Amino acid sequence: MQPSNRGTFKSRFGFYMAAIGSAFGLGNLWRFSYVTGINGGGAFVLLYIFFVGAIGLPVLISELMLGKITRRNIIGAFKWKPWGQNPKSRWRWLGVLALLASFVVLGYYTVVSGWVIHFIVQAVMGQFTNPDAMPEYIIDRLMSRGYLQILLAGVHIIFTASIVSRGIQEGIERFSRVFMPLFMLIVVGLVVHSLFLPGASEALRFLFYPDFSKLSASAAIEALGHALFTLSLGFGAMVAYGSYLKPEVHIPSEAVLVAGLDTILSLCAGVLIFPIVFTMHADSGSGPALLFKSMPVLFRHLPLGYWVGVAFFVCLYFAALSASIALFEGLVTYFIDEQKMKRTAATLTVSTITCILAAGSALSGSLFKNIRLGERGILEIMDQVIINWTLPVVTVGLVLFVSRMREKDKEDQFVDQKSLVSVRMFSTWKTTIKYLVPSIIILVFIFQLIVNIFRS
Ligand code: TRP
Helix, strand or coil: CCCCCCCCHHHHHHHHHHHHHHCCCHHHHHHHHHHHHHCCCHHHHHHHHHHHHHHHHHHHHHHHHHHHHHCCCHHHHCCEECCEECCCCCCHHHHHHHHHHHHHHHHHHHHHHHHHHHHHHHHHCCCCCCCCCCHHHHHHHHHHCHHHHHHHHHHHHHHHHHHHHCCCHHHHHHHHHHHHHHHHHHHHHHHHHHHCCCCHHHHHHHHHCCCHHHCCCCHHHHHHHHHHHHCCCCCCHHHHHHHCCCCCCCHHHHHHHHHHHHHHHHHHHHHHHHHHHHHCCCCCCCHHHHHHHHHHHHHHCCCCHHHHHHHHHHHHHHHHHHHHHHHHHHHHHHHHHCCCCCHHHHHHHHHHHHHHHHHHHHHHHCCCCCCCECCECHHHHHHHHHHHHHHHHHHHHHHHHHHCCCHHHHHHHHCCCCCCHHHHHHHHHHHHHHHHHHHHHHHHHHHHHHHHHHHC
16 A cells, blocks of 8 residues: 655654644643543542543554554545545545544634733733732633633634644744653642642542542543543544654554553643642632633742743643644645645635634633533533544544454554564454444443433
């Protein structure tokens, strides 16, 4: 099978790097903490870890493998047959669904990235360390100012689009390679500091003591959705990443590394944020604002707090930017490959659609305050409801598709001749994606439907 010929080595390399970094992003810090907060802590964390192991890891292997075998993006991959292309494949709509999910995520990811820009400015202006300022309210003020959020999101889109349209991702990625380790260092340092806060023991209990009575009714579907989201699964991002992998790369070991590191980072984020939340006596279930309410308070009493604050939000922004670039690039590639657009036109199209979606979620705290589903505003509806339902659907389709691919192709990618263990692991993985993953997801769906029926 000839690899499809798209992208030069440079942009391939850029995309490859972006995809590695794509798993680590706002999902680990911002989303993990807020979703854990609203779902009652420990028992939810346990569920999330279970889903990462039982679903995330095998699916990550499947996505990477699909990309590596077909050498195509997600739309092309679903049309793939060992002996050629099948444009009328009935799997096609899965790729479309994955792209829709990318648009939705990019829509609100952009708004939250805009918040991060705002916090960099506040940090530089000394608002976190000024004894008269109340940094915990910065986010509330921002959320009620819809137009400022649109402006900030616009700035973020312009950054992202100009990088993608010029195909200079690898420049940014070189940057990220410096920022990512620095970020991890800052996070680990702050975690140690957090552990000495008065609220630390309560926080650790909240995070790691599984009290199943505190689980919300939708916890299962939310833990599943988050496990997929944080590993960038169900978007086609990892399929693209796989398609750029060198032939000799051993996929399962790569996947274990990515999933393991990503989970550890999320748990660190929890241990960092919740002690602050409990020390402040703030509400752990306060939703998407949680990270932005708690972090700034930390810097006031910290030695070198001003600089640590600036560095923290700059690093967070880079994490958000590299994830946005990966999502954006995925969509642009689709318009170039499938709709035969020029790169500039494709970039403009993606930017425009993203702007509209971003405006919707940016105004969710002001103009559209009254559009709500239960307690949730537009940003949360986009983030949770859509993600929680779309990603698992794409995932089930994807694993069933991969299950039907030629045995030999998969074996070549999975089994490492040097280790006997991989032979046994191969058959475990095959059974997992064929039976376990679809059944767990369908069970979670049925459970959620029943809950919804009884709730209404
Ligand atoms: N996993 C990323 C995070 O944790 C978010 C994300 C989801 C993503 N899907 C993606 C990033 C696709 C890049 C590409 O923040």
